[in-house]
Amino acid sequence: QVQLVESGGGxxxxxxxxxxxxxxxxxxxxxxxxxxxxxxxxxxxxxxxYISSGGSNIYYADSVxxxxxxxxxNAKNSLYLQMxxxxxxxxxxxYCARGLDSGYDGRLGYWxxxxxxxxxx
Amino acid sequence: xxxxxxxxxxxSVSPGERATLSCRASQSVSRNxxxxxxxxxxxxxxLIYGASTRAAGLPARFSGSGSGTEFTLTIxxxxxxxxxxxxxxxxxxxxxxTFGQGTKLEIK
Numbered sequence: 134q135v136q137l138v139e140s141g142g143g144x145x146x147x148x149x150x151x152x153x154x155x156x157x158x159x160x161x162x163x164x165x166x167x168x169x170x171x172x173x174x175x176x177x178x179x180x181x182x183y184i185s186s187g188g189s190n191i192y193y194a195d196s197v198x199x200x201x202x203x204x205x206x207n208a209k210n211s212l213y214l215q216m217x218x219x220x221x222x223x224x225x226x227x228y229c230a231r232g233l234d235s236g237y238d239g240r241l242g243y244w245x246x247x248x249x250x251x252x253x254x
Numbered sequence: 255x256x257x258x259x260x261x262x263x264x265x266s267v268s269p270g271e272r273a274t275l276s277c278r279a280s281q282s283v284s285r286n287x288x289x290x291x292x293x294x295x296x297x298x299x300x301l302i303y304g305a306s307t308r309a310a311g312l313p314a315r316f317s318g319s320g321s322g323t324e325f326t327l328t329i330x331x332x333x334x335x336x337x338x339x340x341x342x343x344x345x346x347x348x349x350x351x352t353f354g355q356g357t358k359l360e361i362k
Contacts, residue, residue: 137297168351178290178298178341180351192349228298239345240288242309244297 135159135243137229142248149219149252155212155229155245163187163207164235169214171225172247181227182214186236197223219252226250256280256344260354266362269332275357277325277342286346289318289327292339292356301340302327329359337361 141153155167168183182193182203191203202215212229226247232238257280267273277287285305290298300309302318305325315330329336342354 170351172292177355178292178343178353180349180353183349194350230298233300233303239286239343239348239351240300240303241290241298241343241351242300242303244299246295246297 135231137231137243137245139227139229139245139248142227142250144251144253145219146254147220147252150215150217151219151250153214153216153227153229153248153250155214157210157212157229157231160231161235162205162210165231166237167205167212168230168232168241169203169212169227170230170241170244171223171227171250173222173225176225179225184212216250219250221252224250224252255350256283256347256352258342258344258352258354260340260342260357262357263355264358264360266360267332268362269334271332273329273332273336273359275327275329275340275359277320277327277354279323279325279344282322283344283346285321286344287318287320287325288343288345290341290343292341298341332359334361 136158138156169181184203200218204213228247229245230241231243233240233242259278261276287305289302306318317328339356
């Protein structure tokens, strides 16, 4: 079955960096667009970034543009989010998610359990 | 960017009764609207897509309706496991995906 497992979260100081990973299994990873979505404490869901199946199309939310970089390694069935210049308002649980179908699909049918990122001095 | 507005913010309903959650889009999203359920410590779960199509394995007491800018998620015969936070999301014009701010469904 489809599994998405995030890792790499933790406590980091403002201005610091962190790299999140999402290990995928149970499906042909290279066929699917992937997204990162986050939920700050007491807040709603916020889409952060997505990457096309081959990695050529990438989009970011305005709130993270220029600071975060999404990437993937299809040979390793892994998705990444490099987060630089972290701020307190980046504190959130970060989820990776996959569309229901391969290709360009905004229906987020599969999610990981999330990894917590805390930005605090 | 399309803004999604959910109401109410909190809904108190007794087990066995019906819950009706609303979601409004700032412009038409056709029927490209999904609903998700979030519980603490668990992966978010897709419930409804295409405004009214139930995800695989979802009980029939969950139903979605609407099109354009007005959408509704109805949960009949509420069970204890249904008390959670529910989000709507449009995927008609993306990026960005946009979510509503959520409705917390709590036990009355």
